[in-house]
Amino acid sequence: xxxxxxxxxxxxxxxxxxxxxxxxxxxxxxxxxxxxxxxxxxxxxxxxxxxxxxxxxxxxxxxxxxxxxxxxxxxxxxxxxxxxxxxxxxxxxxxxxxxxxxxxxxxxxxxxxxxxxxxxxxxxxxxxxxxxxxxxxxxxxxxxxxxxxxxxxxxxxxxxxxxxxxxxxxxxxxxxxxxxxxxxxxxxxxxxxxxxxxxxxxxxxxxxxxxxxxxxxxxxxxxxxxxxxxxxxxxxxxxxxxxxxxxxxxxxxxxxxxxxxxxxxxxxxx
Amino acid sequence: xxxxxxxxxxxxxxxxxxxxxxxxxxxxxxxxxxxxxxxxxxxxxxxxxxxxxxxxxxxxxxxxxxxxxxxxxxxxxxxxxxxxxxxxxxxxxxxxxxxxxxxxxxxxxxxxxxxxxxxxxxxxxxxxxxxxxxxxxxxxxxxxxxxxxxxxxxxxxxxxxxxxxxxxxxxxxxxxxxxxxxxxxxxxxxxxxxxxxxxxxxxxxxxxxxxxxxxxxxxxxxxxxxxxxxxxxxxxxxxxxxxxxxxxxxxxxxxxxxxxxxxxxxxxxx
Numbered sequence: 001x002x003x004x005x006x007x008x009x010x011x012x013x014x015x016x017x018x019x020x021x022x023x024x025x026x027x028x029x030x031x032x033x034x035x036x037x038x039x040x041x042x043x044x045x046x047x048x049x050x051x052x053x054x055x056x057x058x059x060x061x062x063x064x065x066x067x068x069x070x071x072x073x074x075x076x077x078x079x080x081x082x083x084x085x086x087x088x089x090x091x092x093x094x095x096x097x098x099x100x101x102x103x104x105x106x107x108x109x110x111x112x113x114x115x116x117x118x119x120x121x122x123x124x125x126x127x128x129x130x131x132x133x134x135x136x137x138x139x140x141x142x143x144x145x146x147x148x149x150x151x152x153x154x155x156x157x158x159x160x161x162x163x164x165x166x167x168x169x170x171x172x173x174x175x176x177x178x179x180x181x182x183x184x185x186x187x188x189x190x191x192x193x194x195x196x197x198x199x200x201x202x203x204x205x206x207x208x209x210x211x212x213x214x215x216x217x218x219x220x221x222x223x224x225x226x227x228x229x230x231x232x233x234x235x236x237x238x239x240x241x242x243x244x245x246x247x248x249x250x251x252x253x254x255x256x257x258x259x260x261x262x263x264x265x266x267x268x269x270x
Numbered sequence: 271x272x273x274x275x276x277x278x279x280x281x282x283x284x285x286x287x288x289x290x291x292x293x294x295x296x297x298x299x300x301x302x303x304x305x306x307x308x309x310x311x312x313x314x315x316x317x318x319x320x321x322x323x324x325x326x327x328x329x330x331x332x333x334x335x336x337x338x339x340x341x342x343x344x345x346x347x348x349x350x351x352x353x354x355x356x357x358x359x360x361x362x363x364x365x366x367x368x369x370x371x372x373x374x375x376x377x378x379x380x381x382x383x384x385x386x387x388x389x390x391x392x393x394x395x396x397x398x399x400x401x402x403x404x405x406x407x408x409x410x411x412x413x414x415x416x417x418x419x420x421x422x423x424x425x426x427x428x429x430x431x432x433x434x435x436x437x438x439x440x441x442x443x444x445x446x447x448x449x450x451x452x453x454x455x456x457x458x459x460x461x462x463x464x465x466x467x468x469x470x471x472x473x474x475x476x477x478x479x480x481x482x483x484x485x486x487x488x489x490x491x492x493x494x495x496x497x498x499x500x501x502x503x504x505x506x507x508x509x510x511x512x513x514x515x516x517x518x519x520x521x522x523x524x525x526x527x528x529x530x531x532x533x534x535x536x537x538x539x540x
Contacts, residue, residue, distance in 0.1 A: 128494055131416045135405045146401045146538050224398055224507045229497035237494045268416050 002027050002250050003067050005094070007034035007085065008076035009044040012209075013099065016239045017074055018048065027246065030067070032059055034085065036078050053081065057088055064092035072249060074242060075100050083107065090115035095253050097245045099125050099238070101167070109261045118257040120249050122264035124168065125241035129230050130264040133172065140178040148180030149220045157191040157200060157212040165190050169213055181217060206233035244268070272297050272520050273337050275364070277304040277355065278346035279314040282479075283369065286509050287344055288318065297516065300337070302329055304355065306348050323351065327358060334362035342519060344512060345370050353377065360385035365523050367515045369395050369508070371437070379531045388527040390519050392534035394438065395511035399500050400534040403442065410448040418450030419490045427461040427470060427482040435460050439483055451487060476503035514538070 004027050008014035014033070022029050035041075035050040043049055051059045063071060073094050075085055079102025086108050089096040098108065098121040105121075112119045124130055139146070154173055156166040169188050177183040191197060194207050202210055212231040218224070241264060248267045252260070274297050278284035284303070292299050305311075305320040313319055321329045333341060343364050345355055349372025356378050359366040368378065368391040375391075382389045394400055409416070424443060426436040439458050447453040461467060464477050472480055482501040488494070511534060518537045522530070 126494070127413075127416050128489070128496055131409055131413045132496065134412070135409050138408045139401055139405050142404070143397075143401045143538050145540070146397050219398070219507065221506055223503045224396070225499065225501040226398055226402065227497070227499035227501075229495065231495040231497075233493045236491055237489065268413050270415075 001070065002246075003030045003071050004028065004246065005030050005032060005034075005063065005071060005073040006048075006076075007073060008078075008100070009033040009035060009048060009050055010039065010041055011076055013076040013235060013238060013242075014074075015044070016235055017076070017242055018044070020239050020243060021074075021246070024243070026250070030063070030071070032063060034059070034075075034077065034081075036081065053084075056085070060088045060092045060094065064094055072096065072246065072253070074246065079103060086111050086119075089119070090117060093117050095119060095249055097242060097249060098122070099242055112261040113259050116258050118249060118252045118260045118262065120245045120262045120264070120267060122245070122267075124238075125245065125264060126232060126237040127241045127244060127264070127268050128237065129168065129232070130241070131268060132228070132230055133168070133175070134265050136172055136175045140175050143179060145180050147176075147217060147219070147226070150181045150217050151220075152176060152181050152183050152187050152218075153216045154188040155191060155212075155214045155216075156188065157197050157202060157210065159208050159210060160192045160194065162192065166211065166213065168211070169215075172213070172215060176215070176217070202231075203233060209234055241267075271340065272516075273300045273341050274298065274516065275300050275302060275304075275333065275341060275343040276318075276346075277343060278348075278370070279303040279305060279318060279320055280309065280311055281346055283346040283505060283508060283512075284344075285314070286505055287346070287512055288314070290509055290513060291344075291516070294513070296520070300333070300341070302333060304329070304345075304347065304351075306351065323354075326355070330358050330362045330364065334364055342366065342516065342523070344516065349373060356381050356389075359389070360387060363387050365389060365519055367512060367519060368392070369512060382531040383529050386528050388519060388522045388530045388532065390515045390532045390534070390537060392515070392537075394508075395515065395534060396502060396507040397511045397514060397534070397538050398507065399438065399502070400511070401538060402498070402500055403438070403445070404535050406442055406445045410445050413449060415450050417446075417487060417489070417496070420451045420487050421490075422446060422451050422453050422457050422488075423486045424458040425461060425482075425484045425486075426458065427467050427472060427480065429478050429480060430462045430464065432462065436481065436483065438481070439485075442483070442485060446485070446487070472501075473503060479504055511537075 006018050031048050033048050073096040076099045082100045082103035095117045096119050101123045154169050156169040173183045210233045215228045217226040245267045276288050301318050343366040346369045352370045352373035365387045366389050371393045424439050426439040443453045480503045485498045487496040515537045
């Protein structure tokens with residue numbers, strides 16, 4: 001039996017994971033959670049105590065002692081807290097899954113590699129999307145000039161609240177650029193308008209939470225087109241992927257891995 | 271300077287290649303070509319003599335002697351002739367590119383491997399399509415269960431004259447099945463109707479020659495979709511790929527490769 005600390009409550013991803021893991025064999029959700037400085041709730045669902053940053057260090061130290069060797073943390077907090085949280089998990093030898101984006105990624109990896117624990121760190125927890133991005137990386141490594149001089153248009157749609165351009169769209173654009181495609185940020189169109197989103201086929205109940213991406217590539221003579229889409233409604237694919245990562249990390253911990261930072265690519269390969 | 275024998279004239283692919291190679295530095299098109307039993311023309315463009323199957327063996331023997339070490343053959347003939355042609359190229363030590371589909375593929379590879387020449391054999395000469403299929407194979411090798419239980423619809427459109435289902439669509443379906451997708455032949459819809467093709471966006475002047483393929487995948491909970499399209503109008507991408515294969519094969523011959531059968535994947539990797 002593993003005990004799972006879900007940090008980032010009462011945020012959406014953390015909430016969904018708390019429900020999903022509470023009914024999962026072999027895991028129990030513990031009744032403590034790290035939250036942000038602005039959270040006014042003291043408890044999540046009247047049962048999980050939410051601890052503000054001032055207390056994070058003390059809480060993790062106590063939990064590490066109480067649950068010695070059976071604790072795993074899942075972090076869906078905030079970019080501002082990611083570096084400190086990683087440091088604290090490592091110091092207290094709590095294996096963790098970091099689903100929070102942002103932070104200095106190379107620094108995150110280094111902290112884990114110098115620690116006594118295994119971790120899974122990925123800015124995207126969705127298995128099919130991670131797989132698709134890895135397919136693009138494979139192609140860029142193996143076919144550097146196969147689509148040289150091709151032109152690209154990327155269209156991405158997210159909920160109106162998302163102010164910045166999709167990081168996934170930018171990442172894929174940069175990979176395709178390595179293959180010779182004429183890519184720049186200007187080739188990305190970000191759709192945030194609800195009417196256009198409905199016309200694109202996004203379900204009404206997904207307007208508040210979705211990520212649709214389409215990459216359209218055209219050969220220099222115009223005779224060949226390649227198109228790739230990955231459309232996600234809601235958050236279930238990220239929950240599914242995080243549960244895969246949890247199963248994976250539990251096995252790696254049992255096998256005694258220390259100071260190893262795994263990616264979602266490792267998780268999906270199994 | 272390499273001399274190139276283009277077999278399959280006056281067929282469309284062979285004709286396009288004859289023009290393209292005639293203006294290419296480092297290559298000249300020779301004035302003999304192997305044709306089929308039903309061709310009534312004796313010359314292509316008044317200059318290239320077309321030889322019927324009865325004379326193939328004698329013609330290749332003479333050319334091998336005349337052009338010793340500078341001859342490469344390109345074969346866009348007919349499935350019925352592919353085994354015999356391969357045998358003859360090998361016996362006469364003429365490196366060749368086999369773009370003709372059909373035949374017993376494993377047998378083709380074996381014949382080349384027992385010969386003194388290098389060859390490029392591929393049922394599809396388009397670099398972007400070969401790359402995309404290789405990306406699918408990579409994913410199937412590395413993520414066997416990543417899209418387990420997903421459903422698929424494949425739509426493919428070709429010119430009205432094509433009676434059978436797209437072999438590329440079937441091949442991709444089989445690869446995706448390895449990844450856990452619920453695939454059967456019934457999931458492929460073949461479009462041959464000109465009005466529907468125009469509505470799909472296929473240009474009017476490509477109705478007579480195109481290959482559009484769309485693979486749509488849906489996760490079991492319906493929240494994630496992946497889509498892949500490769501749309502080709504006309505034959506320029508196959509011509510471009512064959513020219514890449516020609517450059518590649520010329521280099522391999524100069525480097526002394528013998529009894530090696532290369533694929534288009536090898537060609538694109540360079």
